[in-house]
Amino acid sequence: MGDPTPRHCGAGHRLTASPPMAPEAPDADALERGRLLFAAPCEFVAGAATEDAIPGDTLPEVAFAGRSNVGKSSLINALTGRRTLARVSHTPGRTQQLNFFTLAGRLMLVDLPGYGFAQAAKRDVARWTSLVRRYLAGRASLRRVLLLIDSRHGIKEPDRPIMTMLDEAAVSYQIALTKADKLPQKELGERLAAIERELKRHVAAHPEIHLTSAEDGSGIAALRASLAALAAPPPPR
Ligand SMILES: Nc1nc2c(ncn2[C@@H]2O[C@H](COP(=O)(O)OP(=O)(O)OP(=O)(O)O)[C@@H](O)[C@H]2O)c(=O)[nH]1
Ligand SMILES: [Mg+2]
Numbered sequence: 001m002g003d004p005t006p007r008h009c010g011a012g013h014r015l016t017a018s019p020p021m022a023p024e025a026p027d028a029d030a031l032e033r034g035r036l037l038f039a040a041p042c043e044f045v046a047g048a049a050t051e052d053a054i055p056g057d058t059l060p061e062v063a064f065a066g067r068s069n070v071g072k073s074s075l076i077n078a079l080t081g082r083r084t085l086a087r088v089s090h091t092p093g094r095t096q097q098l099n100f101f102t103l104a105g106r107l108m109l110v111d112l113p114g115y116g117f118a119q120a121a122k123r124d125v126a127r128w129t130s131l132v133r134r135y136l137a138g139r140a141s142l143r144r145v146l147l148l149i150d151s152r153h154g155i156k157e158p159d160r161p162i163m164t165m166l167d168e169a170a171v172s173y174q175i176a177l178t179k180a181d182k183l184p185q186k187e188l189g190e191r192l193a194a195i196e197r198e199l200k201r202h203v204a205a206h207p208e209i210h211l212t213s214a215e216d217g218s219g220i221a222a223l224r225a226s227l228a229a230l231a232a233p234p235p236p237r
Pocket of ligand 2: 072111
């Protein structure tokens, strides 16, 4: 059993709450491990629009899930320090396949197609949903799903089916709030408290919430450190 106390990470935000809400900042060694891992080469491996095209699961894997336009591709770019690794767009629904990236041969990052895009054709939505669901529920190497939530909006109705599905499939997931640069500081505490309340009802949800901004870099170093703990060990020299 993990520690059920909710925590928040995010270097750019100072929380003034009482001890149970205090951020657990990663220590210097963890930050350095994260920095080193994410400074290593990251390469595109495959884009899968069908189940057959999904590459073999040889590495620990972290998938980035969330509504269309929430900032999945931008967060992958911010973590890896590359502007154009994952394709960012101004039109929602741009990432239409599962994109796999290998980081230093130690961790696979997976950019998932977004859900909840109102203008998408029904047939496409059904196809993506079934592909993403089968991937999420059946991927043995999947160590964590980062479920991205826009910090301005919080958890919305389209996010709930995926949370329930991950609970049922016993796939560990963690909320990462995106676009923290756009959230007025005074609203942060309320937003976090509401999400914490909701997470208590979800058995597979990690209690720690990451606060991130791909724009100003806040929370990125802490998230790197957290993800580095899931990576395969570096090869012996
Ligand atoms: N201000 C701000 N804008 C952001 C941030 N992250 C992403 N954006 C913007 O949000 C828009 C969508 O970003 P994407 O990274 O393409 O979002 P996505 O979740 O990959 O979208 P889909 O692939 O369509 O599902 C782009 O215009 C980004 O520049 C952030 O941290 N802060
Ligand atoms: Mg995308």
